Amino acid sequence: MNDRLKRRKTRLFAVIAVTAVMVCSSLTWRQAHLQAQVPDQTDASHPLSDCGRCHTCANPRPGNLCLPVCSRMQVRTAEFKQQQGPDFVLLDIIRSEDEGVDRFGPVPFDHSGHADFAAISGGCELCHHYTPERQAHPSCRTCHPPELQRDDIQKPSLKGAYHRQCMGCHREWSHNTRCDACHIQKIGEEPGVITAEDALGHMTPPIPEPETEIYEPRSEPTIGTKVIFRHAEHIHRFEFKCAECHRGDNCARCHEAGKKHVQKIRTMGEHHQDCSNCHAKDVAEGGNCARCHWSEGQPSPLPFDHTATGWPLSRFHKDKSCRGCHKKIPYTALDHDCGSCHTDWEPDTFDHAVTRQILDENHSEFDCEDCHEDGAFDKPPTCTECHDEDEGIAFPAMRPGPVVKP
Amino acid sequence: MGVSRREFLRVVGASGVAGSVVGVATSSAEGSGAVVPSDDLMGVLVDVPKCIGCRRCEFACKEAAMQASAARGETKEAERFKPDAIEAFEDKSVFDDEGLRRPEPHCYTKINRFPNPEQPDKPFFTKVNCLHCVDPACLSACIVKAFRKLDDGPVIYDAWKCMGCRYCMVACPFGIPQYEYDNLWTPQVRKCTLCADEGNPNKGKVPACIKICPAEVMTYAKRSDLLAVAHEKIRNEPDVYQDHVYGEHEVGGTSWLYLLPHQYSIEELGFLELDSKAPPRLTEAIQHGVFMKFFPPAAWFALLGSMMWVSRPGADQDGEPTGEGHH
Ligand code: SF4
Ligand code: SF4
Numbered sequence: 001m002n003d004r005l006k007r008r009k010t011r012l013f014a015v016i017a018v019t020a021v022m023v024c025s026s027l028t029w030r031q032a033h034l035q036a037q038v039p040d041q042t043d044a045s046h047p048l049s050d051c052g053r054c055h056t057c058a059n060p061r062p063g064n065l066c067l068p069v070c071s072r073m074q075v076r077t078a079e080f081k082q083q084q085g086p087d088f089v090l091l092d093i094i095r096s097e098d099e100g101v102d103r104f105g106p107v108p109f110d111h112s113g114h115a116d117f118a119a120i121s122g123g124c125e126l127c128h129h130y131t132p133e134r135q136a137h138p139s140c141r142t143c144h145p146p147e148l149q150r151d152d153i154q155k156p157s158l159k160g161a162y163h164r165q166c167m168g169c170h171r172e173w174s175h176n177t178r179c180d181a182c183h184i185q186k187i188g189e190e191p192g193v194i195t196a197e198d199a200l201g202h203m204t205p206p207i208p209e210p211e212t213e214i215y216e217p218r219s220e221p222t223i224g225t226k227v228i229f230r231h232a233e234h235i236h237r238f239e240f241k242c243a244e245c246h247r248g249d250n251c252a253r254c255h256e257a258g259k260k261h262v263q264k265i266r267t268m269g270e271h272h273q274d275c276s277n278c279h280a281k282d283v284a285e286g287g288n289c290a291r292c293h294w295s296e297g298q299p300s301p302l303p304f305d306h307t308a309t310g311w312p313l314s315r316f317h318k319d320k321s322c323r324g325c326h327k328k329i330p331y332t333a334l335d336h337d338c339g340s341c342h343t344d345w346e347p348d349t350f351d352h353a354v355t356r357q358i359l360d361e362n363h364s365e366f367d368c369e370d371c372h373e374d375g376a377f378d379k380p381p382t383c384t385e386c387h388d389e390d391e392g393i394a395f396p397a398m399r400p401g402p403v404v405k406p
Numbered sequence: 407m408g409v410s411r412r413e414f415l416r417v418v419g420a421s422g423v424a425g426s427v428v429g430v431a432t433s434s435a436e437g438s439g440a441v442v443p444s445d446d447l448m449g450v451l452v453d454v455p456k457c458i459g460c461r462r463c464e465f466a467c468k469e470a471a472m473q474a475s476a477a478r479g480e481t482k483e484a485e486r487f488k489p490d491a492i493e494a495f496e497d498k499s500v501f502d503d504e505g506l507r508r509p510e511p512h513c514y515t516k517i518n519r520f521p522n523p524e525q526p527d528k529p530f531f532t533k534v535n536c537l538h539c540v541d542p543a544c545l546s547a548c549i550v551k552a553f554r555k556l557d558d559g560p561v562i563y564d565a566w567k568c569m570g571c572r573y574c575m576v577a578c579p580f581g582i583p584q585y586e587y588d589n590l591w592t593p594q595v596r597k598c599t600l601c602a603d604e605g606n607p608n609k610g611k612v613p614a615c616i617k618i619c620p621a622e623v624m625t626y627a628k629r630s631d632l633l634a635v636a637h638e639k640i641r642n643e644p645d646v647y648q649d650h651v652y653g654e655h656e657v658g659g660t661s662w663l664y665l666l667p668h669q670y671s672i673e674e675l676g677f678l679e680l681d682s683k684a685p686p687r688l689t690e691a692i693q694h695g696v697f698m699k700f701f702p703p704a705a706w707f708a709l710l711g712s713m714m715w716v717s718r719p720g721a722d723q724d725g726e727p728t729g730e731g732h733h
Contacts, residue, residue, distance in 0.1 A: 103492075103618075148612055148616075148617065148622075149612060149626075153451075153625050153627045153631060153632070153635055154635055154638070156622045157622060159620065159622060160619075160620075160621060160622025161622075163458075163620035163621045163622070164456060164621050164622070167458045167620070167621060168528075171458050171527075171528065172525075172527040172528055173527070175498075175527070176496060176498070177458050177459065177460035177496065177620075178493075178496055179492075179620075252527060
């Protein structure tokens with residue numbers, strides 16, 4: 001019994017000793033652990049302890065933080081005409097940092113094509129985001145160095161700047177990040193001479209052009225529940241450039257034409273704005289709404305017919321582009337005097353063969369008005385000035401010379 | 407009803423181990439405290455909203471690891487790292503699978519996709535890889551000291567030392583180290599080395615993933631400079647970034663720093679909400695207590711054993727067991 005007691009005592013002592021050690025240790029450990037959690041406010045190595053690292057002045061305050069200007073933040077641009085830029089640029093400055101091995105070849109860049117797109121949304125400053133006043137756009141590498149390891153890490157290097165700029169739009173509609181969409185040759189391929197041709201349409205899927213678009217106005221239209229827009233007619237016949245109508249449109253709107261795009265809610269005025277640039281009279285109060293609006297079951301408006309303007313196009317004019325005669329937008333009526341367009345047609349030098357009617361010896365000496373009464377060149381010539389009506393000589397059954405075959 | 411000596415020893419021995427573990431924990435925490443990042447520490451700033459998800463970094467990572475293995479004469483390992491043709495990484499269908507893509511033993515970095523509610527055509531992508539902690543838990547946990555933290559930041563390791571205990575995998579708060587389960591005979595733990603491992607062609611230069619990245623999502627520079635840039639970006643573009651540089655304070659700071667889009671919470675992007683305390687203190691204590699410094703439990707054992715010896719009633723009764731305790 002005494003023996004057992006002694007053993008118990010020993011065991012108790014051991015357990016108490018061990019427990020005491022555990023408690024003391026964990027208390028000290030917790031203390032140290034808590035200390036480690038409190039950040040040291042006076043720590044000079046903390047990145048925010050050195051104000052001068054970010055602020056350029058000694059006393060930054062709200063409203064004047066004295067932060068270095070980032071040109072992305074303060075876009076400045078000069079007015080440039082699209083035509084002032086180059087058509088084609090070969091981007092070949094960046095070299096791989098591995099000696100002699102370039103993973104990808106240079107990029108032939110279609111500058112004029114991109115300038116066209118930029119006119120749709122953002123303008124030149126979409127890419128040329130910083131231009132000092134009264135200066136030409138600086139080249140990208142003026143600010144973005146081609147070296148990856150650089151002193152100024154606030155701005156991306158040239159490679160980063162290019163890819164962020166290009167992929168910002170490209171991946172939006174292509175949904176891929178393929179290198180060969182822009183880089184022409186790859187490692188191991190012979191670097192032939194790269195020309196502008198290589199850049200055009202390279203890997204860019206053709207943009208589908210709709211023939212006609214039928215819209216269904218969201219609001220309750222007073223006239224017609226549908227609106228027809230002949231897209232092909234506007235671009236091919238009326239020769240509108242994309243940017244003349246598509247303003248502020250997203251790239252995907254055309255590059256991914258099949259996709260349903262989220263439409264911005266627009267007011268009636270905003271909806272009609274693009275059309276009213278030309279169709280001002282139709283859009284105005286009391287205008288001819290039926291030019292575009294119609295309802296199911298009713299005949300839709302017909303394509304434009306020049307005859308309706310009172311000047312049916314002759315065979316000479318019917319293949320001409322609108323802008324060949326109507327120099328300004330919106331297109332307005334011209335007078336019917338040939339000379340108002342054909343300013344170089346002088347009676348002494350005029351070669352009648354351009355009308356496909358060659359004048360024979362007997363007729364070539366006449367004055368214009370001898371046949372074209374009152375200079376009305378759009379009317380058939382009168383032959384009765386010289387020829388007796390009874391002789392049966394009349395245009396166009398009989399002609400003043402041979403005809404040029406078209 | 408008495409306790410056999412064997413049982414006694416068992417109890418005392420076990421408590422001794424526990425006691426010594428805590429003892430080590432104490433000394434360790436008192437001794438080192440929080441590790442302060444040095445001024446020379448290099449870092450990587452990841453501008454997450456700039457990533458276009460091209461996965462070229464995954465390619466470059468595999469390629470660099472392959473070259474490094476080949477240079478070290480590890481032909482079989484090199485074969486395991488060998489990437490497919492670079493075009494194969496264009497495959498975006500890998501993002502369609504549910505769940506986060508995680509680093510693998512032969513692909514140290516993985517890209518994940520997250521939808522962008524404001525611009526559906528421009529999803530966000532995050533890059534997962536070792537963050538190269540200032541005070542790495544993996545290093546502390548490793549009982550054979552296979553890991554090393556280099557002065558300029560990279561946490562590298564000697565894979566040949568790995569004995570396969572996989573404590574580093576458990577210890578790493580980000581679950582980065584991966585085990586070569588497919589390597590039947592010589593499986594090792596693998597993780598990103600920031601291209602600073604022996605034989606890596608990018609050693610001492612810009613790491614492969616950073617070099618290949620077309621959008622320059624990652625900037626490799628001094629950690630302190632990167633933090634300044636990161637905070638300025640947050641100030642300038644509050645509508646792009648959330649007001650938090652991930653890795654600045656997490657687990658005592660990491661060499662990789664992340665600028666995250668404000669549309670998501672940290673956890674939604676697959677990053678863990680962690681406090682600024684480095685976990686290594688605890689893991690180190692346990693691991694080292696148990697394995698590196700096996701002396702203390704033995705000492706307790708001896709001490710308590712001798713106490714018992716001293717208090718014993720007599721040498722003749724020593725060998726006499728009591729019935730109940732016997733087994
Ligand atoms: S992230 Fe994990 S593997 Fe990388 S250094 Fe930190 S603890 Fe180690
Ligand atoms: S290479 Fe750069 S852009 Fe491409 S997935 Fe990797 S981090 Fe993103």
